[in-house]
Amino acid sequence: MKFMSEKLKFAFYWAASCGGCEIAVLDINEKILDVVAKVDIVFWPVALDIKYKDVEAMPDKHIDVCFFNGAIRTEEQEYMAKMLRKKAKVLVAFGSCACDGCVIGLGNLWNKKTIFERAYSETPSTKNPDFVTPKTSHAVKEGELELPEFFDTVKTLAQTVDVDYFLSGCPPPVPLILQAVGAIFNGELPPKGSVLMPKKSVCDECPREKKEKSLSAIKRIYEIEDDQKTCFLDQGVVCMGPATRAGCDAQCPNANVPCTGCGGPGPRVTDQGAAMISALASIATDPTVINQAVDPIGTFYKYSLANSILRRKVMKK
């Protein structure tokens, strides 16, 4: 219906996330006015008065591009992912949670039961002798109250619905957001399934000097005297740079802390953790050095467990 508007229709949604992706959108600062001039935002729960049922009422493929941030942790989030997939021509997994599960995905080392036990019973400040837990439906004296189901397993967006593009980072770097929006405006989007990030790793953007490329012992960041210019791996500290997608200008190594991997798997890498372990193995002076890495899951899969070949821990019945 051309008479209505030539503008593109954008939608934004947040599932299990922290709100940092929304802040990243805001951090394009005054440029957001240029974007708003070119698009109609038809759904953005944090900002606009448009309800779920208004989206339900939209014809299929009504939305041109939907930026979806957050992982799928509850029933309601899964429902919204499925609905927005139907309503959007292009669905972008926006940010680490939607792409890889982010730290929320570390919840896959447990399940609903054990997460509830910790949150609602074991924590030392909680007084809950009868182990009351939130219920999807609960009768209070005045009536019935409902909550969405909490799933056992965190899923990424692409494990829930078909995704067209991926833009990771925690949060996604502002220049990459502008680049992606520019590509949409100019009709220059790459083939479906592409990652809208540079085809290089964090190491390629890192100014730190790579020297010996040998690792004889693994140390913790707070144990070393960082010389502020040598590659962290050369200083014995695990830095996720080699296995992590670039686009952040190596912000963390530039601030004298190692990359922890929030950009997700690097180019041609399917499993970020496995890629990192293999990178370490290739520079280790002795295979046993790798064993010195404590908490391998939290170190190598901090942002990508839900999207890895491991995906989750198998719970004993």
Added chain:
Amino acid sequence: MKEIIIDPITRLEGHGKITIFLNEEGDVENAYLQVPELRGFERFCEGRRAEDLPIITTRICGVCPVAHHMAGVKACDAAFNVEPTETAKKLRELEYCGYFIYDHILHFYFLGGPDFVVGPGAPAAKRNILGVIEKAGLDVAKEVIKHRAYGQKITEIIGGKATHPVTALPGGISKALSEENRQEIERMVRSCVDFAKFSLKLFDDIVLKNVDYVNLITSEPYVLKTYYMGTVDKNNKVNFYDGDIRIVDPEGNEFVKFAPSEYLDVIEEHVEPWTYVKLPYLKRIGWKGLVDGSESGIYRVGPLGRLNVADGMTTPIAQEEYERMYKTLGGKPVHATLAFHWARLIELMYATERALELVTDPGIARKDIRNKPGKAGEGVGIVEAARGTLIHHYTLDEKALAKKVNLIVATTHNAPGICMSIRDAAKGLIHNGEVSDGLLNKVEMAFRAYDPCFACATHFAIGDMPLEVEIYDDKKRLLKKLRR
């Protein structure tokens, strides 16, 4: 019995839901604020490296990651039994002031401010940031955007990243401040001091000089007589970054003052099956349900809580404003929920003045930024997040991996208070089953004052707070629908 569901409140969709029940007479029986989401940080932080906890926990909130980063690293300092260097403490606190600057500016101008600046009686379509611009001028809007960005920039320079900072390490910080960066921060902070003064003047002109507004602030539906909690320095003055935690009773007398490590002696959390958020209360008094007064263990935190527990501010302009607020509103403690807004501006003033003290401190750019951590053990880190007291408690094993993690975040402390404020606002406006159209505004104002974090994104929302109220009779038939 009738049921009113404010669901979804768009800006809270997936993150908050209000249900109000009426009794047989059609008056408000009870109101429930439900938080329909949980992510489970306290469980999946177990097993992680200690130094990762201040990084992982920033992902609890993308609006206040700096607070989690600092509470996390302070818990690590305590657990490793290491005192950061003086330079590191100053840098952390300066970054922290940057965070308060952007957070408080956004809340006042984008979220809470429209209620007052444009006016609580103005049409909904005007009660938003665009309405603020219209009333205060486009130049003001540009200043708002500029100074919010300054706050973010200060955080980024010291923290490495603006959202989800990374530089705080057990025993200090990873990066010293260069003279060039120091000068840049000083330039931004000086501008922020002026902007804070301007904001207080704006509040004075538009709100305080209007008797109706002042009466609204102190009016009955917005008054809750609770305990208050906040962090104070050695002289009982407000401090965001460090100190002891002080609680005052509804009369303003000190109830308890405790070190962060003693929090379990003071606070307990209650679980209800209808919400994923826990409801904290004072352990010595106990959980008495959602009621206020000195017999109930419910307390409130945040800007008003902090000012109520303290004896004053350490910086001159903020102190003047502090005295003026209590003089205007009839002495301490102030129980008027809407006074949170004024308190927030006084804190913005303090944050800028304190940032100026720190950035011009001759020691701020020293290079001694880290002390070596000791043996891993147990530690509690407490800071004042913009929305209130934030508690991180870590127990580490001998490899410095997290064995147990406990977290109590600011909005959790306020959850019982928010429930009651919503209920009381609704009670004043719903009678005999008749729902006044003003209900939407008033319910909204009641919880907006707290700047609740499950609505964290409302900070930059461009619209007004959209609400929908559906009223059902006891057979679940839809009787009336209000919407805007």
